[in-house]
Amino acid sequence: MPVALSDARRLKDLPQFVIPDKGFEAFAAQAWIEFNVRRPELRDVRVRQAIAHALDKNFMVRAIWLGFGTVATGPISTALKQFYSKDVKTYAFNIEQANKLLDDAGYKRGANGIRFKITHDPLPIAEFYFRTGEYFKQALQKIGIDVELRTQDYATWIKRIYTDNDFDSQNATSYNLPDPSMGVKRYFWSKNIAKGVPFSNGSGYSNPAVDALLESAQVENDAAKRVEQFASFQRIVTEELPQITIADIQWFQLESRRVRGAANGPYGMHGNLAGVSFA
Amino acid sequence: MARMGCTATWPASALPDIVKNSRIWRLLLSRLGRSAVIVAGILVVNFSLLHLAPGDAVSVLAGESGGADKEYVDRLRETYGLGRSLPEQLIAYAKGLLRFDLGWSFRNNTSVSELIWSRVPATLLLVGASVSVAVFIGVVLGVASSRRPNSATDNVISVVSLLAYATPAFWLGLMLIVLFSLKLGWLPAGGFRSADLDLRGFAAAVDIARHAVLPILTLSMFYSAIYARLTRASMLELAQFDYVRTAYAKGLSERAVRYRHVLRNALLPLATLLGIQFGSLLGGAIVIEMVFSWPGLGRLAFEAIMARDMNVLLGILFLSSLLVVFINIAVDMVYAILDPRIRAH
Numbered sequence: 375m376p377v378a379l380s381d382a383r384r385l386k387d388l389p390q391f392v393i394p395d396k397g398f399e400a401f402a403a404q405a406w407i408e409f410n411v412r413r414p415e416l417r418d419v420r421v422r423q424a425i426a427h428a429l430d431k432n433f434m435v436r437a438i439w440l441g442f443g444t445v446a447t448g449p450i451s452t453a454l455k456q457f458y459s460k461d462v463k464t465y466a467f468n469i470e471q472a473n474k475l476l477d478d479a480g481y482k483r484g485a486n487g488i489r490f491k492i493t494h495d496p497l498p499i500a501e502f503y504f505r506t507g508e509y510f511k512q513a514l515q516k517i518g519i520d521v522e523l524r525t526q527d528y529a530t531w532i533k534r535i536y537t538d539n540d541f542d543s544q545n546a547t548s549y550n551l552p553d554p555s556m557g558v559k560r561y562f563w564s565k566n567i568a569k570g571v572p573f574s575n576g577s578g579y580s581n582p583a584v585d586a587l588l589e590s591a592q593v594e595n596d597a598a599k600r601v602e603q604f605a606s607f608q609r610i611v612t613e614e615l616p617q618i619t620i621a622d623i624q625w626f627q628l629e630s631r632r633v634r635g636a637a638n639g640p641y642g643m644h645g646n647l648a649g650v651s652f653a
Numbered sequence: 654m655a656r657m658g659c660t661a662t663w664p665a666s667a668l669p670d671i672v673k674n675s676r677i678w679r680l681l682l683s684r685l686g687r688s689a690v691i692v693a694g695i696l697v698v699n700f701s702l703l704h705l706a707p708g709d710a711v712s713v714l715a716g717e718s719g720g721a722d723k724e725y726v727d728r729l730r731e732t733y734g735l736g737r738s739l740p741e742q743l744i745a746y747a748k749g750l751l752r753f754d755l756g757w758s759f760r761n762n763t764s765v766s767e768l769i770w771s772r773v774p775a776t777l778l779l780v781g782a783s784v785s786v787a788v789f790i791g792v793v794l795g796v797a798s799s800r801r802p803n804s805a806t807d808n809v810i811s812v813v814s815l816l817a818y819a820t821p822a823f824w825l826g827l828m829l830i831v832l833f834s835l836k837l838g839w840l841p842a843g844g845f846r847s848a849d850l851d852l853r854g855f856a857a858a859v860d861i862a863r864h865a866v867l868p869i870l871t872l873s874m875f876y877s878a879i880y881a882r883l884t885r886a887s888m889l890e891l892a893q894f895d896y897v898r899t900a901y902a903k904g905l906s907e908r909a910v911r912y913r914h915v916l917r918n919a920l921l922p923l924a925t926l927l928g929i930q931f932g933s934l935l936g937g938a939i940v941i942e943m944v945f946s947w948p949g950l951g952r953l954a955f956e957a958i959m960a961r962d963m964n965v966l967l968g969i970l971f972l973s974s975l976l977v978v979f980i981n982i983a984v985d986m987v988y989a990i991l992d993p994r995i996r997a998h
Contacts, residue, residue, distance in 0.1 A: 529707065529961045534707070574720070
């Protein structure tokens with residue numbers, strides 16, 4: 375049963391429930407906002423960087439994720455300790471800098487204060503995606519970008535993003551999985567721009583340097599070299615921002631205190647119930 | 654419908670008459686023939702409409718499992734026959750139907766007919782019991798309020814049925830859960846039976862009945878109100894007719910006139926409405942089944958829409974349309990039993 379974050383906060387304080395502080399390590403979930411870089415305005419990296427400056431990630435973690443996560447710096451989660459790199463370009467919450475970047479990119483405010491208009495499609499399966507969309511709209515209003523929020527059902531969303539590419543921006547979460555070659559590569563590798571394949575490279579981002587890094591990391595046997603390759607990858611992607619990573623999300627399970635052995639592996643609710651019993 | 658000066662009392666030999674009456678059999682045959690055309694039309698319309706929805710089962714399956722690669726997705730579409738053109742898919746589906754094969758649910762990995770049959774009892778219980786309760790309450794209240802129009806009883810019944818008519822079913826259901834499950838703790842808040850699988854026989858029946866009370870009450874409320882209003886109106890209208898005065902003149906008691914002469918004719922429009930509303934009752938059941946987590950066809954249909962599980966959805970819609978068509982034929986036949994004049998014409 376999915377539990378709303380707001381309910382989880384309330385329920386975990388009740389004496390009969392507990393939220394174990396482990397259990398989902400194999401997934402390393404992240405929340406992000408992705409751009410369709412085929413669109414004229416969003417093709418300009420300065421526009422994407424301006425949007426990153428306009429988003430207060432601390433606020434998003436506090437107000438949208440209700441503290442079930444930490445601010446992310448790039449496309450590899452801190453949960454993947456050996457691959458995560460701190461040495462990346464970060465974007466301080468700074469409206470003036472965002473406005474300056476947009477001015478430099480040539481998108482002046484019109485008479486109504488609007489520079490241009492984009493659409494945003496939250497993944498329509500849980501409340502936090504809609505909240506992220508609403509915050510995105512409000513935040514971008516301050517830098518003169520008008521955001522139109524759209525809703526649809528799950529299958530329509532999948533088709534819109536990954537088959538028709540008929541979107542400007544969207545937000546969702548995804549799993550890094552135990553290795554970046556499994557869960558991260560798919561969003562940034564240009565050969566994975568695959569129509570009809572959910573959670574592939576939907577942004578249309580294509581950079582031969584990134585492709586080369588991802589491909590060699592996939593087959594590299596030297597662990598240290600792989601770490602180096604992924605560090606370079608994180609540097610380039612945080613510079614070019616086809617996705618803005620918002621937060622490393624801590625998925626969790628809410629358990630009755632009568633349940634024993636439910637948090638018995640790194641796969642959380644995707645694991646099995648072999649060791650579970652009632653006290 | 655002509656209701657001129659003819660009393661409709663129950664002839665002792667009604668049923669044998671019907672069996673012998675060739676008119677009725679011809680009527681039945683022509684209705685069946687027409688229904689075949691209607692059902693085929695419904696099938697084509699359903700099929701075309703459903704495929705207007707963006708996305709397919711594979712995008713949902715692969716999306717929910719967190720992603721996939723191109724080869725895997727392509728192979729799934731190939732296996733499920735989703736790569737073919739729509740007319741080809743329709744012809745394949747219709748061919749299957751002729752062999753009584755409703756197809757395969759790729760999402761549930763079981764045959765559609767098995768899936769549907771496993772859900773039929775719950776919906777049948779919900780809809781059947783709701784219709785019975787609605788007709789019973791509706792007729793009782795309708796008769797009671799028609800005895801003395803504009804009396805206190807009549808006014809109270811009118812206000813209550815107006816309220817029941819105007820209340821959205823999903824809201825009523827949620828409020829009943831709040832009252833009876835959360836506050837009072839008398840009845841379970843949802844589901845078809847409790848997790849205790851050891852219940853057998855009578856105990857199991859009581860368990861299911863306890864789960865069924867709130868959904869049945871919720872679904873029947875709206876229809877009870879309509880039937881009460883309808884029964885009251887037709888009772889009052891029929892009381893003005895000459896044949897009723899004739900019946901009184903014959904020296905029959907008020908009771909006999911009310912129940913044998915007036916009520917019996919007043920049931921005819923009710924039967925018509927029941928037949929027409931059966932489809933919407935199945936539709937209403939979807940909302941109730943979602944509110945009460947009732948494992949019936951309605952919830953199966955809803956889940957099938959979200960998952961783009963077209964075979965399941967087509968199967969449910971096809972069977973529902975069959976059911977509605979046959980219920981309406983049955984209603985036509987019930988007229989013949991209720992009203993001898995229809996047999997005569």
